[in-house]
Amino acid sequence: MRTVDPAKREAKRRAILDAAAGCFAMKGFEKTTTAEICRAAGISTGSLFHYFPNKRAVFVGIFEQDADETAALLAAAGDIEDPWESVLHVVVQVSEQLLHPVAAKLVLEVAAQCSRDADLARLIQGNDRALRDGLTRLVTRAVDAGRIDPGLPPRTVASWLVALVDAPLSRVILEPDLDPAAELAVMKELIARFLRPVLAIPAPAAGRVADTGEISPG
Numbered sequence: 001m002r003t004v005d006p007a008k009r010e011a012k013r014r015a016i017l018d019a020a021a022g023c024f025a026m027k028g029f030e031k032t033t034t035a036e037i038c039r040a041a042g043i044s045t046g047s048l049f050h051y052f053p054n055k056r057a058v059f060v061g062i063f064e065q066d067a068d069e070t071a072a073l074l075a076a077a078g079d080i081e082d083p084w085e086s087v088l089h090v091v092v093q094v095s096e097q098l099l100h101p102v103a104a105k106l107v108l109e110v111a112a113q114c115s116r117d118a119d120l121a122r123l124i125q126g127n128d129r130a131l132r133d134g135l136t137r138l139v140t141r142a143v144d145a146g147r148i149d150p151g152l153p154p155r156t157v158a159s160w161l162v163a164l165v166d167a168p169l170s171r172v173i174l175e176p177d178l179d180p181a182a183e184l185a186v187m188k189e190l191i192a193r194f195l196r197p198v199l200a201i202p203a204p205a206a207g208r209v210a211d212t213g214e215i216s217p218g
Contacts, residue, residue: 013051016041017065020058025105029059029113060120063110067127070094074134083142087161090135091191092184095165099180104172132158148195157195164191 019041023032034055038048052058073093080086097103114121135158142148148157164187172178 013061014065016043016048016051017058017062021062021106022102024059024062024109025102028109029055034058056117059110059113060123062106063120063123063127067123067130070127070131070134074131074138077134077138082147083138083145084147087135087138087142087148087195088188088191090131090138091161091165092188094131095168095184095187096180098165099168099172099178099183101172101176104169107169108173128162132162135161142195146197149197152195161191 016037020032020037023036023040026032027036032055034045034048037055037058038045041048048058052061073090077086077090080089098107110120110124114124132155136155139148139154139157139161143150143152143154168178168183168187171183
């Protein structure tokens with residue numbers, strides 16, 4: 001009996017999903033055909049149905065794979081010694097993916113499909129919740145380490161980080177010449193300024209504070 005190498009099967013499955021993602025991003029779910037996915041993946045129709053029963057299963061598989069990748073990303077971030085760097089690592093990695101034109105168009109397409117596919121909507125909501133939950137844990141660790149302002153609720157911070165990551169999606173569509181590296185640099189600086197701990201200003205031991213804010217003798 002012929003045995004199937006699990007690693008090779010998974011690699012082939014991922015290759016099909018990657019090819020299909022490009023097709024769905026270019027033409028949308030409704031207009032993309034299984035024949036086009038097969039051509040993009042370099043496989044026969046029979047081979048496609050060996051991995052996926054229908055076109056919808058291919059589309060859903062893209063976002064199931066996304067859930068697995070997010071889980072792996074969060075797990076890897078948890079192993080980073082510096083809590084602040086662990087938060088930035090997740091934000092940057094997710095942002096880099098979403099700043100890619102194919103990913104941006106795919107996100108818009110899945111949003112449209114979720115309006116008429118309740119099961120898909122639950123999957124996407126679960127993916128979003130998993131990212132928020134993971135970021136909340138990382139932010140909490142950074143707060144405990146004194147790396148993030150303790151006055152900010154970790155869950156709220158995580159929600160705003162996800163919103164900040166999602167924000168460039170429309171810009172990627174409207175500004176094809178957008179420089180991802182430059183955008184990420186600004187995003188990291190904005191996050192640092194927003195989340196860094198606020199240092200208390202000690203009261204002067206003697207003297208008075210002038211209108212300029214400087215300590216004057218006397």
